Amino acid sequence: MAATIIDGKALAAKCKARIKEEVEHLSKRPGLAVIIVGDNPASRIYVNHKKKDCAECGIYSEEYALPECARQEELLELIDLLNGREDIDGILVQLPLPAQFDEKAVLNAIDPGKDVDCFHPYNVGQLMIGEHTFLPCTPAGVMAMLDEYGIDPAGKHAVVVGRSNIVGKPQAMLLLQRHATVTICHSRTPNLAEITRQADILVAAVGKTGLITADMVNEGAAVIDVAMNRNEEGKLCGDVDFEAVKEKASFITPVPGGVGPMTRVMLLENTLTAAKVHGK
Numbered sequence: 001m002a003a004t005i006i007d008g009k010a011l012a013a014k015c016k017a018r019i020k021e022e023v024e025h026l027s028k029r030p031g032l033a034v035i036i037v038g039d040n041p042a043s044r045i046y047v048n049h050k051k052k053d054c055a056e057c058g059i060y061s062e063e064y065a066l067p068e069c070a071r072q073e074e075l076l077e078l079i080d081l082l083n084g085r086e087d088i089d090g091i092l093v094q095l096p097l098p099a100q101f102d103e104k105a106v107l108n109a110i111d112p113g114k115d116v117d118c119f120h121p122y123n124v125g126q127l128m129i130g131e132h133t134f135l136p137c138t139p140a141g142v143m144a145m146l147d148e149y150g151i152d153p154a155g156k157h158a159v160v161v162g163r164s165n166i167v168g169k170p171q172a173m174l175l176l177q178r179h180a181t182v183t184i185c186h187s188r189t190p191n192l193a194e195i196t197r198q199a200d201i202l203v204a205a206v207g208k209t210g211l212i213t214a215d216m217v218n219e220g221a222a223v224i225d226v227a228m229n230r231n232e233e234g235k236l237c238g239d240v241d242f243e244a245v246k247e248k249a250s251f252i253t254p255v256p257g258g259v260g261p262m263t264r265v266m267l268l269e270n271t272l273t274a275a276k277v278h279g280k
């Protein structure tokens with residue numbers, strides 16, 4: 001039987017309406033500062049999306065666009081200034097940064113209470129022990145999709161393909177916290193198909209078009225495709241062979257229109273959370 005298509009766009013619209021309503025009931029509006037360095041075209045698109053999303057939900061946002069040749073000290077000074085501002089609840093430095101930057105030092109400079117990406121080691125540690133304030137946007141978006149469609153990870157075998165700090169590792173942790181048995185696979189996993197075939201919930205987060213083919217998916221699995229790749233024709237696609245896998249899976253996310261819109265929403269959610277923590 002063909003899978004239910006998980007509609008990330010529709011769920012994101014529903015979440016945004018709720019966030020907008022919550023924002024309207026705060027004593028002061030939340031504020032997000034977005035910093036972009038250089039002129040990476042993909043980063044420019046992401047930052048524009050973030051500003052648009054904020055405006056739609058009544059969240060104040062401001063953008064700082066630093067030139068490609070900006071220095072680390074300049075960026076650290078800006079972060080320091082934003083850390084001290086009461087009207088700014090969240091600070092996001094768009095990645096990747098140009099080569100002259102020490103990315104780790106930059107992310108560590110953000111006040112953990114304003115770290116709406118959930119990249120600061122303090123927040124990563126809090127997530128690890130189940131004491132989080134913020135959740136990383138993409139994994140949190142995936143969990144919201146599972147919840148919306150009644151897919152309970154408890155007692156299931158969840159297989160996460162990909163081990164990045166931003167997606168794979170925190171995704172595995174969130175699934176574990178919801179009582180799944182979790183396996184993390186990666187580029188050195190020799191028997192990938194053998195493991196993915198055991199998955200009740202399969203999360204693909206590698207960035208390799210066509211990585212997950214139908215023979216790698218268990219009949220009835222829920223398949224979540226986190227990747228955003230471009231195929232040879234320049235069309236957006238994920239890691240999963242969508243057309244073939246949807247005939248085997250019970251649930252599947254499309255690309256585009258799946259995880260992407262939910263990632264965007266979770267940034268708004270974290271900014272709202274930060275504003276509440278800041279007493280707004």
Ligand code: GUN
Nearest residue numbers: 092093094095096117137
């Ligand atoms: N670049 C690509 N994805 C992200 C993200 O989620 N946050 C930031 N800060 N930069 C990114």
